[in-house]
Amino acid sequence: MRMLRHALTLAAILLLFAALVLAMLDLPMPDTPLAGITQRHLGDSGVSHPVTAVLLNFRAYDTLLEIGVLLLAAFGTLALRMASDETPIPTASNADSVLTGLVHLLVPLMVMLSGYLLWAGSHRPGGAFQAGAVLAAAGLLLRLIGYWRPPLPPSVLMRAGLLLGFLVFLTVVLAAPLSGAVLATYPQAWASELILVIETALTLSIALVLLSLFGAESGAMQR
Amino acid sequence: MNLAPWSFDLLLAVLLIGLAWRLLASPDLFKAVVLFIVFGLLMTLAWARLDAPDLALAEAAIGAGITGVLLLDAVGHLRRRQRPPEEGP
Numbered sequence: 001m002r003m004l005r006h007a008l009t010l011a012a013i014l015l016l017f018a019a020l021v022l023a024m025l026d027l028p029m030p031d032t033p034l035a036g037i038t039q040r041h042l043g044d045s046g047v048s049h050p051v052t053a054v055l056l057n058f059r060a061y062d063t064l065l066e067i068g069v070l071l072l073a074a075f076g077t078l079a080l081r082m083a084s085d086e087t088p089i090p091t092a093s094n095a096d097s098v099l100t101g102l103v104h105l106l107v108p109l110m111v112m113l114s115g116y117l118l119w120a121g122s123h124r125p126g127g128a129f130q131a132g133a134v135l136a137a138a139g140l141l142l143r144l145i146g147y148w149r150p151p152l153p154p155s156v157l158m159r160a161g162l163l164l165g166f167l168v169f170l171t172v173v174l175a176a177p178l179s180g181a182v183l184a185t186y187p188q189a190w191a192s193e194l195i196l197v198i199e200t201a202l203t204l205s206i207a208l209v210l211l212s213l214f215g216a217e218s219g220a221m222q223r
Numbered sequence: 224m225n226l227a228p229w230s231f232d233l234l235l236a237v238l239l240i241g242l243a244w245r246l247l248a249s250p251d252l253f254k255a256v257v258l259f260i261v262f263g264l265l266m267t268l269a270w271a272r273l274d275a276p277d278l279a280l281a282e283a284a285i286g287a288g289i290t291g292v293l294l295l296d297a298v299g300h301l302r303r304r305q306r307p308p309e310e311g312p
Contacts, residue, residue, distance in 0.1 A: 051277045125276035125277040126277075127277070129281055129284075129285070130277075130280045130281060130284050133284035133285050133288060133289060134284060136289065137289075210289055213289075213293060214292065214293065214296055
């Protein structure tokens, strides 16, 4: 009986797969002019990488709302964690010595890599999200060896860091309508500097947001 | 016709589907999470093959890295919840 059920499920999956493949082959090739338009206006955006230009200049409003969503996720997680019981964290005395030695080597490199990714976002793949994720991973390694962990309830510095990216971005985006332009228009001469400032603040905030999402300690790693 | 890139793409697609099936059917949660991290890394390769380097970077950092560690956290949390009845006070 189980074999029949498995065979029927497999047949249904294969049918759906075939239907999806046929539907996909039937789609027309996308020929939107967006790529050409982006390339043409790349010089006005302040960066030389089209993805960064779209994310942080042409569609800055969407990125602002994304950061807002990340912030809401951090708020929810922190609130839930403060309401539940406190679990023990690794201290420096019971941390693995090999891991500690490795982290001493890795964390400076990761901080440097994060800075490079932030800077490289203006002319190659990179940018604030990737740099923030690398920085969050470095912070997580520090937490695993018991060196530092985000304080709970969050300290003033932690709260300021969490909010910094969103507030800086919001300020720049709202500054345009106050001087009569359309929302999220950057002044032409300062576009690249503004993007760098926004991305730096975003990197710090994203790293702190991702760090706040981690609650349990190294019990998972020790199986 | 150049066969080598096509065979690599086909292998990648088959590996992705096979890995997804294995990790969903695995009864051991830790093994499933490790397979999920491997799946994230293969997905990074897929994005790179589709000429999307920014997506590949984001997938490696966030999909494989952050989500993988979050799931490991959850597995550890579940394990600790189940352990107290055996250990006592």
